[in-house]
Amino acid sequence: MRLGRFQQWEFAALLAGLLLISQSLAGEKVRESVLAGSWYPENPLQLAKVVDGFLDDPSDAQSKVKKPLRALIVPHAGYMYSGPTAAKAFKLVRGMDYKRVLLLAPSHYSVFKGLSITDVVAYQTPLGSVPLDHVAVQQLRRSPLVSADAKAHKREHSIEIELPLLQRVLESGWKLVPVLVGQMDDEAYPQAAKLLRELADEQTLAVVSSDFAHYGKRFGYTPFPLNDETPANIQQLDGGAIERIVAGDAKGFLDYQQRTGITICGFRPIALLLHMLPVSAELEQLAYKTSGQLTGNYENSVSYVVIAVNVPTAIAGSQGSDRRLNSEQFKRLHQIAVAGVRRAVLDDKHEGEQLLRNLPPELERLSGAFVTLKKDGMLRGCIGYIRPRDPLFQAVLKNGGNAAVRDHRFPPVTPEELEELEIEVSVLTPPRPIAHFEAFKVGQQGIILKKQGRSAVFLPEVAVEQGWNREQALTYLARKAGLPADAWKDGAEFEVFYSEKYAAPYGPSHETAKE
Incomplete structure (x- = not known):
């Protein structure tokens, strides 16, 4: 005979009670x-x-x-x-x-x-x-x-x-x-x-x-x-x-x-x-x-x-490259970014060498990374790698220097400017393709657009800082790639990635780095 739904539960409750009794008799705690x-x-x-x-x-x-x-x-x-x-x-x-x-x-x-x-x-x-x-x-x-x-x-x-x-x-x-x-x-x-x-x-x-x-x-x-x-x-x-x-x-x-x-x-x-x-x-x-x-x-x-x-x-x-860093690891990365900036601006190849010793394994994994410099709240330089190609600490060290003196949109940072900088480190997950631009989570994901041999990328925070919705972000991304404003609507390929970032003024991090 098939039991009804609540009859089944009566039977299950009885069995559960018997199980509890047997556990109690066995001296086990419930x-x-x-x-x-x-x-x-x-x-x-x-x-x-x-x-x-x-x-x-x-x-x-x-x-x-x-x-x-x-x-x-x-x-x-x-x-x-x-x-x-x-x-x-x-x-x-x-x-x-x-x-x-x-x-x-x-x-x-x-x-x-x-x-x-x-x-x-x-x-x-x-x-x-x-x-x-x-x-x-x-x-x-x-x-x-x-x-x-x-x-x-x-x-x-x-x-x-x-x-x-x-x-x-x-x-x-x-x-x-x-x-x-x-x-x-x-x-x-x-x-x-x-x-x-x-x-x-x-x-x-x-x-x-x-x-x-x-x-x-x-x-x-x-x-x-x-x-x-x-x-x-x-x-x-x-x-x-x-x-x-x-x-x-x-x-x-x-x-x-x-x-x-x-x-x-x-x-x-x-x-x-x-x-x-x-x-x-x-x-x-x-x-x-x-x-x-x-x-x-x-x-x-x-x-x-x-x-x-x-x-x-x-x-x-x-994946290890997809794991979040803790605050101490990010502080260490920020200090390394400061060292990279100083190496380039002050022409000192040995700056911050002590920071590169006894690194935690999380900082030695292959990872994409960007370093962004700001002065008085305005962009002063930003360079990085989207795809993992260097150990994370090396990517941050190199791109700290690159952002300071090799971003062709800006003149090289001068020694007098160092104390006025805010330095931001972004650690990226490996990009993965999405089937359609509607899968792009604006403000949460970074995005890469490819079409007709051209490409462009935005970090996740760009849309947030500019107050863009998805359509606006993709329009500006197409323009950045040198394509028509609506090129993203048809025939484009997209990849997305996630980013963790840590920002702090130049000064305190540099003082810590010298200790």
Whole structure:
């Protein structure tokens, strides 16, 4: 006899209960639900019905988000508030056969440093038991960054709230790596990212659990008064954070959080994910909602955001030339660029030799790179390589000098100008072809146009600085190539690439370089 849908769930719940009993008898620890009956229904049939209702919402437009999905940023409030928004993310992976979910979440009730994974074999929800990936957890526990803070996990909702949704969308057989992210300093982010990135293979979905701005006296955060403009102010506040996240700008996001004090409870897990991602990752905002919209009362309001992450290859398998540099590596590159400028301007071939010793391997990989010089905010020189042909440090050293004295659009930089310069280093991913110009993500990607033996290139920031849309950027690109303004519309070939940049004044970097 074939069981009906809810009969199947009754049977599954019974089996899950038996499994939990057998685990308990075996002396194994299971993290029991602390949210059932409050944050979501306790009855498994009712819970399944509620979650499926969110997932089957016919009002949702068909998403055009690019696959394969490697990561999701989702909210974690009670289902009556954030459930419909979170479901917009999870429905994108419905029926997928991921073998592992790497779930990064904030700690609301305990303060600790680094990462924490609770000492259990499974998480329990009314829909059954979710086993931990024992091998992956043991691998992480070898790092001094990882602890097992029992107090932090005891009441924490940010991991558990995502599990029933995952249980309803993923094919059975997946295992969980539940990571609470505690206090992190600048050095801890790249270290933790490297540790976690190894787990983010083709069969792993990374999920970051976070709500966004918590506005109101209840949360101790009222950066603007409660009035008719509050909804728009909240959205603008969230928008600044979302803009930096979608740009993949971990440093900019953390700086924004510190400057505004925005109460994004999962800002550390979000920043950690951004550190994990390669430059080629494409992040897209899919949904935005506030509890104020749902209740009609903005006296206390929490924001819910969904962001999807696509990476052409698995995060763990991204090419070395596609990996993001950390802040210390970029500072070192900037110092090398300064040395390159000084070598050319002061005719000193030995300037900065000490900077080229004991380089990290990330600076010795083959990579495209540009060095841009600005004076009083105006371009003063810009030269680089689009395609990898030299080790990164050499590309930056050479192009620092080239930008200073070999950019034929400008006279050579003089020694008297050095202290007035701002020097910007851009590190590029290898270009890849796109089938049509509509695939060009203006402001996020650099672009190369080729037609009739002519070519031209723009770095990603050019369109941003000029305020161009796609059509305007392509029009100016065609003109730069010496072609008619509309030459991009037919018969042209395009390649795109991503760029990370670091800019700083000449002075401080040079002082550091002399130490």
